[in-house]
Amino acid sequence: MTCTVLLAGDSTVASCPASEAPMSGWGAQLGGHVGGPVRNFAKGGATTAGHRAEGLWAALLLEAAPGDLVVIQFGHNDQKEPELPYRDNLRAFVEEARGAGALPVLCTPVQRRRFVGDRLAPTHGDYPDRVRALAAERGVPLIDLTAATTELYERLGPEGSKALFTHFPPGRHPLHPDGVADDTHFCFRGADEVAAIVAERLKEIA
Secondary structure, eight states: SSSSSSEEOOTTTSSOGGGTTTTTOOGGGSSSHHSEEEEEOTTTTTOOHHHHHHTTHHHHHHHHHTTTTEEEEETGHHHHHTTSSSHHHHHHHHHHHHHOOOOOEOOOOOOOOOOOOTTTTOOOOHHHHHHHHHHHHOOOOOHOOOOOOOOHHHHHHHGGGGGGEEOTTTTTTBBTTTEOOOOEOOOHHHHHHHHHHHHHHHHHHH
C-alpha cells in the first residue's frame, strides 16, 4: 500500500504508553500489515467530540494528502455520553476528510469480551448500526469490526479469547504485579489480529 493511513479513534485503536504494555490498540500494529506509513491520532478516552476539541482531528487533517486513507473508529466512549451527536460528528469527519482529498473509512467499534455462555453479549447498543447507516448514506467504505471481532472471540471461545486481551493473574507480569482482567483493551496479540482484519479490508478499498 503506497498511501498513508491516518487513524482517528479511542484507546482500542491508540498506541499505548510503554508502562501499560502489553496493552495495545490495533492501530499500533497496523503498519506491519499494510506495508506503508500509518499516522495514529487515536487517544485513550476520546469521543468524537473530544477528538476534535483536543485538536487531534485538526492535526490529522494537516497530515492528510490526496489519496490517503482516513480510518475512523469511535463508540466506546461516545456511548458513555449519549447526549453527544455521535452520527453528526462522524458525518463531519467524513466530509472534512473528503475535503482534504483523502478517502474516509468508517469502522464500527470493536467488541468488548463479554460472554453469556458461548455467545458474545453485544455491549454497544445501536452505535454500530449508526455507523453502518452513515456509511450507506454517504457512500463511505465500511469495516464492520463489531461483526468481525464478534466472530473472532466466539471462534476462540470464552477461555481462548482471553489471550487477545490484557489478562494476567497476580505475579505473572512485572508491569501488572497485582494482576489485571481487562475485557476491553487488547494485548499485543489481540491488537495484531484485529490489525490484520483491518489491513485486509483496506487493501480491498485502496
